[in-house]
Amino acid sequence: MMSTPVKLLLPALLGLYQLPAQAQWYETTGRAPIRQGDEATARAQATEDAVKRALLFAGVSVRSVQQVTDGLLTQESLQVESSGEVQNVQLVTEATRDGYFEVTIRADIEPAEAVCPTLAYRKKLLITPFRLANPEQAIVGDLFNIGKVSGKVFSSKLEEVGHSSWPAPYNNPVDVTALSYLERKALQQQLGARYILTASIDDVSLGGSTGTNWTFWTDADRDRYYHLQVQVFDLAEERTVFSQKYQTTSVWTFRKSTEMDPSYHRFWETTYGQAAERILNAAAMDVEEAIRCEPLQAEVTQVKENQVLLSIGKAHGAQIGDTFKLVHRREVPDSFGRIQPLLAVTELTVRITQLSSEAAWAESVGSQLLANIQAGDLAMPTRQPVDEFGDAVDATDD
Known part of the structure; x- marks a missing residue:
């Protein structure tokens, strides 16, 4: 039987509003599951998610999330003096729907820090299969696909929040630390990507019993762990861009013989599946922020008179x-x-x-000769626009 695709549970950015005086208002919606009737916790989680989405889309750090979230939970409008980035946040709507709490906010965000030169571009990020570190832990519940499916859910989350990253599947497991320079270079040239993400699910084991189970025909409810480790590696400079461990625990309410294959949506509707999805959503946001200002280099793949073909496109x-x-x-x-x-x-x-999807022809500016440029050289985006002679143009000039 074909597996049911996992449905995204968090909506995308709704819109962007621009007001006079260059103020920018971002409207975003966040959602969180209501567990055991706890609407207060779900409201806080949904608000935090909405704030993170607004900050990520605006291209600023998410370090102010907790402060802004706490303020929104107590009042409908919040002035943030200390941040210099989040000027004003308003709670637009909140509601419960199909077991989830939804919060829509509108935020006035003005980046206080210099915008990195690569912010306008999306870096291609190779996503390798998520590895299940201890397959024997997956026997209860038939969770052997949890690594594979978690990788797909993560990629969907990253596509949803990613404005600086562009996830692309790479179906071969790889130990990035063992790659030679030539192997790393070959990966970059063949796949057109500088960054690669690897991840492992280190623990899906069962913990102790939770609560009291009075029915002899069912097994006692038990805690179950979901521990995820994510790394982003720079193939060009042989360095780790991002590394983080995530851990959560949730109740597992099923009998040992019950199969809950993660390939089916039924798994992600469970309390445990929802907790795992929240971890994957948090990881996607962290990766997006980590890669936002990372370097972007296009490779010169062909030289033709005063033109070069670059490995960058729409x-x-x-x-x-x-x-x-x-x-x-x-x-x-x-x-x-x-x-x-x-x-x-x-x-x-x-x-x-x-321009094409992943390539571009570029012509020399100011009739400059490209005789010394060859395939394998690189091209880096300029910080400022240039005129026809290759000189920087002041963006503030009329």
Whole structure:
């Protein structure tokens, strides 16, 4: 039988409002399951989710989430003096629907920090299969697919909140720490991605009994763990961009013989499934924030007179007219005999003239010659727009 796709439980961003004086209002909706009739907790979780979504979309840090959430739970309008980012937050609506608490907020957000130059672009992020560390723990409940399905749910969450990342499946398990420079380079060139995410579900075991079970034909309710570990690795610079462990515990109310395959929506409607989904949602938001200002480099794949073909396109957020600085890349051995890249930024600037999904033709600016540029060199987005001669243009000029 075909498995039922997991339904997303958290809605996407609803809209963006712009007011005079360059104020930007973001309206977002968050949802959280109501467990055992506890609407207060569900309301707090839904509010926190809505605040995180607004901050992520605005491109600022989510460090103010708890302060803003606590304020919204006690009043309908909140001025945040200390943040310098969240100017005003208003509670628009709240309601219960189909066992979930929904909260819609409207936030006036003005980033206090300099916007990173790559914020306008989406970095392709390879998502490897989530590994189940101890398969024997999955026997009770038939949870052997929980790693595979958790990876798909995570990718869906990241697509939903991701404005700086672009998840792409990579179906081969990989130990990124064991890759050589040439292997890492091959992955980047073949798949067009600099970043790769690996994850493991380290614990889905059963804990002790919870509550009292008076019926002899059922098993006692027990706690069950869901421990997730996520890492994001930079293939170009051989470094860990993000690493975090997540842990939750929820009640498991089923008999040992009951099958609750995570491939089916029935699993994600359970208290345990909802707790796992909340962990995956939190991880997706953390990854999105971690990768937001990470470097973006397009590779030069072809040179033709005064044009270069770049490995960046519409899917990355590139647009006609975007400008890039060209960078020479050489490979030199270090003192241990390992090959390392040596990068040298040139004075050459190119502007995108044609676009496809994952590629772009860019033409030299100011009639600059590209004779020294070759396939394998790189291109980095410029911080400011440039004129026809390759000089920076002040964005504030009329």
